[in-house]
Amino acid sequence: MHDDFKFEPVRGLPEALPRDEHIIWQGSPVARRLWIEAFKARWVAGYFGLLAVWRFGVSAADTSIAGSIVLATPFLIAxxxxxxxxxxxxxxxxxxxxxxxxxxxxxxxxxAALTMTLNLPYPQIEAAQLDLRRGGTGTLAFLLPRDTRLSYLMTWPHVRPGHINRTQAALRCIPAAADVARQFTEAAETRLSQPQIARRPADMPHAVAAE
Known part of the structure; x- marks a missing residue:
């Protein structure tokens, strides 16, 4: 993870891709769903709605209905x-x-104010969970090793909600989430099934059989 203010040679990535790596999918959160889920738009609307109803009810005992509406309106405007x-x-x-x-x-x-890039290699992702919502949008969260530390505040809202002690990076409120999850699963399984070849340092002596 690092701050990324420099020019992007590839959109969304801090550096050009190696020759053996290619992009499968790119996307961004749906602003309206992010507004509702991460910024709690419905809770905020309900809060101010209750304040308006309360103000209307309190005022109705002393003033006319029209006067009570006028007194409650500032809460709705706010x-x-x-x-x-x-x-x-x-x-x-x-x-x-x-x-x-x-x-x-x-x-x-x-x-937005402080741009960062997270790179999560498939072998470092222990598990993934999809929270699918009506309309096809959803959040795909990734469980990382315990020694991988992510700041919940620094990465919010791109995290799985409520998991503060062990922050899980997440593709938040993405469209066609089920299809994205399928592509992730296929790519991760393919990557993990490839054999990892360890290179021996050039100065390491060859093993000699005992006589």
Missing amino acids: GAFVLALLYGLAWIQARATVYTLTNKRVGMRIG
């Missing part, structure tokens, strides 16, 4: 402003994010 602000943040996050699957790894260019 709620609309906050929701619009949160949507703007979700849109910026989605626009700045590029998720990449290659035949060797998962790449994640994330962050």
Whole structure:
């Protein structure tokens, strides 16, 4: 993981791909789903809605219905402003994010103000979990080894929600999530089935059979 402010030779990746590596899929979060799931738009709307209802109910005992509506309206306006602000943040996050699957790894260019790139080689991914939502969007999260430390705050919202102690990087709110999960599974299985050849250092002496 490293800060990435330099020019990208390949979109979403900090450096050009080796000759034996190629991109299988690239995508970004769906801004509306990120707004709802990560920025909790429905909870925020409900909160300001309850405040408006409360203000209306309290005012109704002393004023007319029209007057109560007027007194409750500022809460609705404030709620609309906050929701619009949160949507703007979700849109910026989605626009700045590029998720990449290659035949060797998962790449994640994330962050709007502070851009970072995560490279997750398939052999280092212990497990993956898909949270599929209505409409086909979903979140594909990756369980990494315990000695791989990710900051939940630094990588949010590109993490599996609620898993703070062992942060799981995630392709958040992606379209056609089931198809992406299938491509990931096929690529990871193919990569893991390839034999890993260890090279012997040039200065290592050859073994000599005992006489």
